[in-house]
Amino acid sequence: MGSTGSISGLTTAREAGLIACQRCGQVHRLDQPVCKRCGGVLVSRDVQSLQKVWAWLIAGIIAYFPANIYPMLLTSTLVERTESTIIGGVVELFEHGSWGIALIVFVASVVIPVGKFIAIMHLAISVQKGAKDQQHGRHKTYEIVEFIGRWSMIDVFVVAILSALVQLDTIATINPGIAAISFALSVIFTMLAAQSFDSRLIWDADRTPS
Amino acid sequence: MQTKGTQDKATGLPTLDDLVACPQCDTLHQATELPTGARAHCQRCGTLLMTSQPAAIAQILSLALTAFIMLLAAISFPFLSLDAGGHHNATSVIDAILAFQDGFAAPLAIIVAFFIVVIPLIRLGALVYALGPLVRETKPRRRAREAFGLAEWLRPWSMAEIFIVGVTVALIKVAGMATVTLGPAFWAFAGVVVITVLKDQLICRYSIWEALDQSAA
Numbered sequence: 241m242g243s244t245g246s247i248s249g250l251t252t253a254r255e256a257g258l259i260a261c262q263r264c265g266q267v268h269r270l271d272q273p274v275c276k277r278c279g280g281v282l283v284s285r286d287v288q289s290l291q292k293v294w295a296w297l298i299a300g301i302i303a304y305f306p307a308n309i310y311p312m313l314l315t316s317t318l319v320e321r322t323e324s325t326i327i328g329g330v331v332e333l334f335e336h337g338s339w340g341i342a343l344i345v346f347v348a349s350v351v352i353p354v355g356k357f358i359a360i361m362h363l364a365i366s367v368q369k370g371a372k373d374q375q376h377g378r379h380k381t382y383e384i385v386e387f388i389g390r391w392s393m394i395d396v397f398v399v400a401i402l403s404a405l406v407q408l409d410t411i412a413t414i415n416p417g418i419a420a421i422s423f424a425l426s427v428i429f430t431m432l433a434a435q436s437f438d439s440r441l442i443w444d445a446d447r448t449p450s
Numbered sequence: 451m452q453t454k455g456t457q458d459k460a461t462g463l464p465t466l467d468d469l470v471a472c473p474q475c476d477t478l479h480q481a482t483e484l485p486t487g488a489r490a491h492c493q494r495c496g497t498l499l500m501t502s503q504p505a506a507i508a509q510i511l512s513l514a515l516t517a518f519i520m521l522l523a524a525i526s527f528p529f530l531s532l533d534a535g536g537h538h539n540a541t542s543v544i545d546a547i548l549a550f551q552d553g554f555a556a557p558l559a560i561i562v563a564f565f566i567v568v569i570p571l572i573r574l575g576a577l578v579y580a581l582g583p584l585v586r587e588t589k590p591r592r593r594a595r596e597a598f599g600l601a602e603w604l605r606p607w608s609m610a611e612i613f614i615v616g617v618t619v620a621l622i623k624v625a626g627m628a629t630v631t632l633g634p635a636f637w638a639f640a641g642v643v644v645i646t647v648l649k650d651q652l653i654c655r656y657s658i659w660e661a662l663d664q665s666a667a
Contacts, residue, residue, distance in 0.1 A: 250478075250493060252471075253478050258466070258478070263599060263655070265472075265473060267471050267478065277663050278595050278659055279599065333622075344619060390606055390609055397562070398616045400558075401541075401616060401617050401620035402624065404545045404547075405541050405624060405630075406532065406624060408532070408537040411534055424561055424562075440475055442475070443476065
């Protein structure tokens with residue numbers, strides 16, 4: 241731990257009648273509209289945070305359904321033409337014996353997105369109910385969600401590379417399916433949902449409302 | 451970082467410029483001079499608030515410049531090539547992006563182009579622009595703060611490292627059906643990823659804002 245001293249216990253900027261810039265940490269009086277140091281817009285608490293979180297989250301969940309139902313990859317070879325979905329691609333890799341890679345794709349395309357939906361819902365609901373327990377746990381959850389969300393894009397990039405690389409006229413061609421777009425949108429929407437969440441709300445619950 | 455230790459007469463609290471609020475939980479801390487190499491965390495939620503690495507800005511600048519040049523190389527040179535049954539197909543990063551250009555997948559081409567080329571280039575360019583004058587200890591360029599703010603805002607959307615993992619997965623998928631050769635751009639791209647990770651480890655937002663603040667005054 242470092243050596244930042246605290247002032248009379250732990251006080252939040254809002255309790256002290258101040259407003260803090262989330263971009264650079266500079267503290268201002270409550271009436272300041274923009275940060276004098278970095279020019280960021282000052283918001284004590286984002287009161288619309290949860291609305292934005294729910295909107296982006298629902299959009300993300302909706303886009304996740306077609307991403308799993310429709311094909312991600314369209315493969316044509318001399319003899320056959322196959323379409324594979326996200327899960328289909330994982331099963332294929334698994335049968336191929338590439339267990340490690342199958343696991344990476346499965347975690348990135350299924351475990352992380354679904355885990356994120358549940359985690360963000362849990363965070364939003366707990367803040368709405370004014371939960372006072374497990375603040376550290378929920379804050380950790382938020383940090384993990386923010387950090388890990390982008391990694392779901394792996395499968396989209398796999399499709400991009402395969403479609404660019406495997407263009408061998410009649411022997412074999414691979415083209416992207418519509419699920420690639422749905423999946424990319426789902427990941428982007430959930431990233432926006434996580435970014436809209438104002439983590440200060442987790443820590444406000446045990447403070448006297450002002 | 452300087453601690454003036456002055457106190458506001460009205461409130462008895464330290465002056466506003468000596469306070470740091472945790473961006474994650476809003477808890478106020480008093481900024482003090484950290485010993486070199488120390489890291490200060492929020493006392494409530496544990497978020498890293500600031501680090502003390504006097505040489506960091508020069509290192510960030512040199513790494514950003516290196517990554518920028520390597521990324522340009524990664525875009526221009528052949529990335530991967532595929533041989534199967536007498537057919538040969540070489541792919542650059544641009545080809546990977548254009549794979550989506552047909553029909554309904556066109557929006558995806560734009561998204562992928564932004565994530566792996568445009569956003570990383572803008573981020574690196576903005577960092578070089580904002581931090582360059584700080585290293586030379588001259589006046590900051592116009593809009594240097596906006597440039598640094600932009601670079602930090604774009605951070606989650608810069609996905610070069612994820613792209614490299616995607617490439618690895620794709621290579622294993624085609625390994626059975628064709629011979630894949632790695633081109634110079636693949637190694638340049640891998641280099642960009644390593645350098646970007648090192649650089650982002652060094653960035654302490656608080657110190658850089660502070661430095662931009664002081665050199666402007």
